Amino acid sequence: xxxxxxxxxxxxxxxxxxxxxxxxxxxxxxxxxxxxxxxxxxxxxxxxxxxxxxxxxxxxxxxxxxxxxxxxxxxxxxxxxxxxxxxxxxxxxxxxxxxxxxxxxxxxxxxxxxxxxxxxxxxxxxxxxxxxxxxxxxxxxxxxxxxxxxxxxxxxxxxxxxxxxxxxxxxxxxxxxxxxxxxxxxxxxxxxxxxxxxxxxxxxxxxxxx
Numbered sequence: 001x002x003x004x005x006x007x008x009x010x011x012x013x014x015x016x017x018x019x020x021x022x023x024x025x026x027x028x029x030x031x032x033x034x035x036x037x038x039x040x041x042x043x044x045x046x047x048x049x050x051x052x053x054x055x056x057x058x059x060x061x062x063x064x065x066x067x068x069x070x071x072x073x074x075x076x077x078x079x080x081x082x083x084x085x086x087x088x089x090x091x092x093x094x095x096x097x098x099x100x101x102x103x104x105x106x107x108x109x110x111x112x113x114x115x116x117x118x119x120x121x122x123x124x125x126x127x128x129x130x131x132x133x134x135x136x137x138x139x140x141x142x143x144x145x146x147x148x149x150x151x152x153x154x155x156x157x158x159x160x161x162x163x164x165x166x167x168x169x170x171x172x173x174x175x176x177x178x179x180x181x182x183x184x185x186x187x188x189x190x191x192x193x194x195x196x197x198x199x200x201x202x203x204x205x206x207x208x209x210x
Contacts, residue, residue, distance in 0.1 A: 001030045009037040009066070017041030018051040018079070019064060026056030026083070038067045038095075046070030047079035047108070048093060055083020060090055067096040074099035075108035075144070076131050082111045087123040098134040104144035104171065105129030105161060112148045122154050129161040138171040145172040 006019055016022040019035030035048055045051045048064030064076050073080050076093030093105050102109040106127045129141045138145040141161035148154055161169060 001028075002032050004030075004033040006033075006035045007037055009040070010035075011040045012046075013042040015041065015043040015045050016051040016079075017045070017070065018047045019049050019066070019068075020062075021050050023052040023054070024050045024057040024059070025054050028056075029058045029060065030062060031058075031060040032062070034063045034065070036065045038069065039064075040068075041070035041074070041079075043071045044073045045079040045108075046074045046099070048076045048095075048097075049078065049091070051079045053078045053081045053083075053086045053088070055086045058085075058087040058089065060087070062091045063093075064091075065094045067098065069096075069098045072099050072101040072103075073108045073144075074103050074135075076105045076129060077127070078107045080109050080111065081107050081122060084121050085123075087125075088127060089123060089125045090127070092128045092130075094130050096132040096134060099139075099144075101135065101137045101139075102145040102171070103133055103135030103139040105131035105133065105141040106143060106159070108144045110143060110146045110148055110154065112153070122148070124154060124156040124159060126158040127160070130164065131161075132164045135171075140168050140171040142169045143171065143173075146170060147172075 004020055010019050019039040020030050020033050039048050048068040049059055049062045068074055068076055076097050077091045078088055097103055106129050133139050142159050
């Protein structure tokens with residue numbers, strides 16, 4: 001799915017709700033898309049762009065400016081990321097992200113395994129969050145809850161946020177997942193030029209600034 005612009009609000013009464021796609025299966029890509037409307041889900045796994053990102057699927061060059069609301073596992077870009085090669089690259093998230101738990105400006109929950117699907121590699125590159133986070137537990141500007149216990153599984157770099165409250169970059173994060181923490185904690189706009197240029201070119205009117 002390429003070059004989509006959603007300005008209307010999107011509402012789902014159950015789980016797996018996204019501004020572009022509710023559930024993105026293996027081999028699929030959402031790229032160069034923008035969502036300006038409010039995305040609301042009645043249950044879990046709600047994302048401003050994709051609700052549930054399966055292994056082998058990717059979200060690239062996407063921007064969400066509207067609010068994202070759900071019960072739990074809610075993210076400004078992706079609600080739930082699971083599986084190998086489930087990639088989130090060069091995305092920016094604005095607006096408010098609201099849930100009771102597992103709520104993140106970029107991704108709500110990154111999980112190591114569910115049913116027969118196992119996360120062995122996941123890329124989280126060049127993303128920016130300027131979101132207000134309304135959440136009771138496990139919340140952060142980048143990721144609300146990270147359940148991957150091996151630091152080598154997540155390849156994370158160049159993740160930035162503008163602080164709009166008292167959040168950290170990450171909510172719940174196991175000690176063994178040190179790579180995600182050490183690469184991204186407390187980074188703001190330093191080195192954001194490439195992402196800003198890309199988003200500015202693809203999405204006129206979006207300014208990455210404090």
